[in-house]
Amino acid sequence: MNVWRRLSSVALVLLIFSLIFFAGGCRASKSPLQPESAAGPLKIYTTFYPLYDFTQKIVGDRAVVENLQPVGVEPHGYEPSPQQIASIYTGKLFIFLGEPMDPWAKKIEGQLNAKGVMTLEAGKGLIENNDPHIWLDPVLAGEISRRIYEAVVKVDGDNKGYYEKNLQELEQKFTMLDKQYREALAGVTRKDFVTSHAAFGYLAKRYGLEQIPISGLSPQQEPSAQQMAELITLCRSKGVKYIFFETLASPKLAETLARETGAGTLVLNPIGGLTPEEIKAGEDYFSIMAKNLASLKQALE
CATH class of the missing domain: 3.40.50.1980 (Nitrogenase molybdenum iron protein domain)
Structure with missing residues (x-):
């Protein structure tokens, strides 16, 4: 009899969890992957570290920046999981470099735009001979950062002054870095x-x-x-x-x-x-x- 009661209790718990999961799924199905509401925090996704670092320095505490590349993982050939790709659709802005580094990103750009997610191909027109490593040139890194700033302002114009100040500080660092390399x-x-x-x-x-x-x-x-x-x-x-x-x-x-x-x-x-x-x-x-x-x-x- 005790065994029967235990089995009944387990079945009841499983049923409750199933109902919760089903209800959550129904709510989610009514609102497919969409950008966060205007009341939520500005969420930005980047494909690998340099883009993340430059973006974070520009937005400061006015946005949440998530880097899809795991810590300690070499970025060449890395592709995010389906769950990570799904999360991009919940953001306001998606920043990637370009096909030599993250070719998978270009494939979903159109779908993201259709869902209202702005995208930025930060290396467009800068990459030569299929070599993606433009961020290692401080001058080109500065150009990448300016493009990131311009994209951020498009999705959050209210904080333009704050972002512009951060960009100016960042550009000064790139200028100083370039000077140090030239002199040394x-x-x-x-x-x-x-x-x-x-x-x-x-x-x-x-x-x-x-x-x-x-x-x-x-x-x-x-x-x-x-x-x-x-x-x-x-x-x-x-x-x-x-x-x-x-x-x-x-x-x-x-x-x-x-x-x-x-x-x-x-x-x-x-x-x-x-x-x-x-x-x-x-x-x-x-x-x-x-x-x-x-x-x-x-x-x-």
Whole structure:
């Protein structure tokens, strides 16, 4: 009899939960995925870290910015889950870079616009030769930030003055960063630097340097044995002192090249995302770019 009572109680609990779930589903079905109401907080979604960081610095405490890329995940080739994609439809603004970095975003842009969600392809017209790493050039990063500001103001004009002030402060930081790079790298004796993957083309072009990448535009585009042999010969002939590796990609190829050429290793961070340790330490785009400059100076002197 006790067993029967326990079974009846369990069945009753399950029935109640089922009714709650069904009722919630019915309410949701009456209002399909729509942007948040005007009374709710401004919610913005970004596809990966640099866009998140720039957006957060512009909106401050006047909006909620959510980055779809998980902490510690290399952004190349990353695609969000169906649940994450569904959440984008509840926001007011969706910011992505462009097809070389986040091709999935372009595919849903039309649907988002139809649902009233504004979208910004921040790298449109800036990306060259299918290379998405424009944020590593401080001048182009400043242009990306201005585009973000303009999009934010379109969805929240009431706080335009606040956003404009934050943008001006951000632009001053980019100007100072560009000045620091120009001054520090103007007198280096070497111009060639070896990177884990081809992420620093825009930065190299801006400051008169030449990157020699181990892998392609994505860390997943690894070199063949013949290409590695050619890199070893090239590094020896140029007297390369350091091989750069990254925080979110495997350092094995960089370590192999360093071992074969007698070079040391240093971190040159493409800032596609942050590690948990970097977040805990309070790192951001500017602090990591400063560390990158110190590493470049050490390698090129």
